[in-house]
Amino acid sequence: MTFSFLLFVTRRPTITPAEFKTYWDTKHVELLKLIAGKNFPLTHTRHYIARPGSAETNGSWPAVILAGAQEDFTYYGIAELVFPDESAFQSFMSIVSALEAEARIAEDEEPFIVREKMKAVVMGETSVASRD
Template sequence: MQTRAMTFSFLLFITRKPTISPEEFKTYWDTKHVELLKSIAGDNFPLTHTRHYIARPAETNGSWPAAILIGSQDDFTYDGIAELVFPDESAFQTFFGIVSAPEAAAKIAADEETFIVREKMKAVVMGETSVTSRN
């Protein structure tokens, strides 16, 4: 029987500034913002920082509607979902302390102002995960 150590993870729901395209949002988050976080957190950066982007394939009247299967546009006010995974809750607390320190928090906030709507950011701690495979 294989056992796995419990990790600590949380999800971030991020809304891009309406003045930038979904592609500009993705490029900035992937290449600039995550690099800033890595430079601030150093060895305390999460084990993984996975970003998922809502598909918004075509501009329509100055906006990029989500490619919805079920629901409405109003249900998808965010553009990206990030999952940050840490070895344990203590590692998360260390990371959180680093990024919350006044100087680091100011750098992060200034960077976020360039590509997201900070007031719409949401975060939630993940519980257990169940995975079902085809086989």
């Protein structure tokens, strides 16, 4: 059975949502692949909150909300990392938590995310309904 977790990431206010997405997709994930090697997750899927605003909206880029309030959506991206099993997740975590790797990752995150606001949660069971 696979092991998954969700990561909620907040954009650094000095960059735009487009810059945030580009950095995460093209630089940060590549660094994680380099560091983790064969222990990189089976998948690292990134979802981005719809924020169609612009600099004219005071750089706030409000989320397109269907339920809840703007302040509920401090994060800009949600990543789902899927591993073959919990043991593979533990191997990945031990690699990325090693002092040198952790320092490289933190340095790379500095220009695009607010680390103090990062949240992560382990996924439980999944149920899927589909159109007949």
